[in-house]
Amino acid sequence: MKPPPFTYVAATSVAEAVAALAAHDGEAKVIAGGQSLVPMLNFRLLAPAALVDINGIRELDFVDATADGGLRIGALTRHYTLLTSPDVAERFPVLGEAMRHVAHLAIRNRGTIGGSLSHADPAAELPMMVTLLDATLTVAGPGGERQLAAADFFDGALTTVLAEDELLTTITLPPLPQPHGWGFHEFAQRAGDFALAAAAVVLTADDGAAANVRLAVMGVDENPSRIAAAEAALVGQPVSDDTIAAAAAAVREAVDPPEDLHGSATYRRHLVGGLVERAIRDAWARATGNAGGAA
Amino acid sequence: MIPKVPITVTVNGRTYEREVPPRLHLADFLREDLHLTGTHVGCEHGICGACTILLNGDSVRSCLTFAVQANGAEITTVEGLGTPDDLSPLQQAFREHHALQCGFCTPGMLMSTIDLMQKGTPATEEAVRGALSGNLCRCTGYENIVRAVLAAMEAAGPEGKAAEGTENEAGANG
Ligand SMILES: Cc1cc2nc3c(=O)[nH]c(=O)nc-3n(C[C@H](O)[C@H](O)[C@H](O)COP(=O)(O)OP(=O)(O)OC[C@H]3O[C@@H](n4cnc5c(N)ncnc54)[C@H](O)[C@@H]3O)c2cc1C
Ligand code: FES
Ligand code: FES
Numbered sequence: 001m002k003p004p005p006f007t008y009v010a011a012t013s014v015a016e017a018v019a020a021l022a023a024h025d026g027e028a029k030v031i032a033g034g035q036s037l038v039p040m041l042n043f044r045l046l047a048p049a050a051l052v053d054i055n056g057i058r059e060l061d062f063v064d065a066t067a068d069g070g071l072r073i074g075a076l077t078r079h080y081t082l083l084t085s086p087d088v089a090e091r092f093p094v095l096g097e098a099m100r101h102v103a104h105l106a107i108r109n110r111g112t113i114g115g116s117l118s119h120a121d122p123a124a125e126l127p128m129m130v131t132l133l134d135a136t137l138t139v140a141g142p143g144g145e146r147q148l149a150a151a152d153f154f155d156g157a158l159t160t161v162l163a164e165d166e167l168l169t170t171i172t173l174p175p176l177p178q179p180h181g182w183g184f185h186e187f188a189q190r191a192g193d194f195a196l197a198a199a200a201v202v203l204t205a206d207d208g209a210a211a212n213v214r215l216a217v218m219g220v221d222e223n224p225s226r227i228a229a230a231e232a233a234l235v236g237q238p239v240s241d242d243t244i245a246a247a248a249a250a251v252r253e254a255v256d257p258p259e260d261l262h263g264s265a266t267y268r269r270h271l272v273g274g275l276v277e278r279a280i281r282d283a284w285a286r287a288t289g290n291a292g293g294a295a
Numbered sequence: 296m297i298p299k300v301p302i303t304v305t306v307n308g309r310t311y312e313r314e315v316p317p318r319l320h321l322a323d324f325l326r327e328d329l330h331l332t333g334t335h336v337g338c339e340h341g342i343c344g345a346c347t348i349l350l351n352g353d354s355v356r357s358c359l360t361f362a363v364q365a366n367g368a369e370i371t372t373v374e375g376l377g378t379p380d381d382l383s384p385l386q387q388a389f390r391e392h393h394a395l396q397c398g399f400c401t402p403g404m405l406m407s408t409i410d411l412m413q414k415g416t417p418a419t420e421e422a423v424r425g426a427l428s429g430n431l432c433r434c435t436g437y438e439n440i441v442r443a444v445l446a447a448m449e450a451a452g453p454e455g456k457a458a459e460g461t462e463n464e465a466g467a468n469g
Contacts, residue, residue: 001339002318002320002323002339003318003320004318005297005316005317005318006297006317006318007297007317008300008317008361008363010363034359034360034361034364035341035356035359038340038341038358038359038360038361039339039340039341039359041318042339042340042358043340051317053363053364055364080353103429104344104407104426104428104429104430105354105407105410105411105414105426105429106344106347106353106354106355106356106407106410106429107341107356107429109353109354109355109410110355110356110359110360190428191424191425191428192425192428192429
């Protein structure tokens with residue numbers, strides 16, 4: 001179908017975009033890559049009075065390596081830029097790997113990190129990555145800026161705490177311990193499709209024991225989440241078949257997967273446990289320098 | 296009534312000035328306003344890839360982009376590749392490998408392939424299948440499309456560039 005009519009505002013600065021959003025009293029929507037918004041317009045699931053185009057705000061398109069070893073990423077940074085960024089590959093290889101699973105080249109050329117986070121699809125990789133990596137999100141509104149922890153940003157499937165006149169501007173990733181091991185496993189029905197489920201793990205091997213463990217899953221709840229009980233099952237001992245099984249069991253216990261024609265809740269719960277096991281094995285192999293076999 | 300917006304776009308090297316309603320997709324603008332009907336529209340939600348074009352050199356879905364957003368941009372559509380008498384090397388490879396039947400998906404396959412080649416996709420079957428997974432074909436079963444793309448990549452050489460504009464024998468290993 002064709003989208004319903006709207007007026008079009010091309011913003012060239014954050015202040016202009018926020019002012020345009022505020023001027024429309026909740027009836028305007030930001031358009032970034034358009035790769036999730038335009039399908040919804042074409043389906044007529046949305047009928048905003050105006051679209052505020054932020055593609056002209058060049059200062060929101062950047063990946064900066066910060067002095068502390070982290071990254072600052074502008075909200076308009078395209079998926080393709082993250083996928084090919086040497087700074088991402090060096091500092092957050094788990095993010096680089098996750099990007100390989102996001103959509104297809106033509107979608108990656110347009111889609112943005114800010115759009116993916118604001119859209120908050122339960123099966124999207126970037127919301128999971130900012131949750132795993134404890135990102136801080138900077139949001140601009142008519143009253144100025146505020147900072148939000150990634151864990152507080154998502155508010156259910158396709159919902160965030162962003163107000164209608166707010167713009168997500170910057171994603172700050174605090175440094176990971178270096179060196180660290182990481183693992184990412186996803187199952188989708190075709191390359192580039194949204195996942196049925198995915199799991200990501202980051203950890204270090206301190207004197208032969210797992211430490212600094214972070215474990216996140218997606219596709220199996222309304223929003224991606226870290227699973228504290230699974231992290232606890234790994235910390236303080238060498239990773240073994242037993243601790244892996246305990247972590248996977250803790251994940252299966254914690255999640256509440258959706259059910260649809262692509263898979264039952266039972267299937268997804270089983271699947272995510274298997275992905276968690278593989279992600280832990282890869283992370284441990286990399287952390288202990290035995291990554292030869294890890295894909 | 297929402298007023299029309301004036302835009303200037305360059306398509307296949309020719310500059311057009313038009314007024315468009317904001318909600319007009321770039322795909323519909325190309326097809327209906329400029330009568331460049333080589334760009335096909337299958338799904339209008341980004342899934343099928345038939346509408347893929349190059350926007351400032353990068354492949355994009357023209358059903359997920361509005362014509363107003365292309366103001367000032369350079370666009371290449373399938374009409375900008377070769378002509379029936381003088382096919383581009385990639386088009387020639389598609390022809391030699393029987394990589395099309397009804398041809399509906401072909402413009403999108405060609406435009407996507409140009410971008411995957413210029414972005415350095417390795418010339419392996421697995422990489423090509425992965426990179427083309429966003430383009431659906433209901434006829435061929437993909438085998439011959441993959442063969443054509445691999446042949447074009449090999450002919451273009453290790454740089455992976457020059458999908459177009461080279462004089463290589465695209466179908467050398469047919
Ligand atoms: C065929 C296809 C396959 C896909 N596969 C995947 C996949 O495997 N994994 C995946 O994660 N995604 C996938 N996507 C979605 C894609 O990643 C989108 O790019 C992303 O979800 C939205 O980013 P965008 O920049 O296109 O945002 P838009 O579509 O422009 O916007 C999405 C929403 O976010 C809001 N918004 C955008 N930017 C901001 C901002 N800075 N501040 C506040 N609000 C903002 C918009 O108002 C809108 O509500 C796919 C899309 C398609 C069409
Ligand atoms: S018509 Fe654009 S992707 Fe199908
Ligand atoms: S040739 Fe018919 S859809 Fe591909």
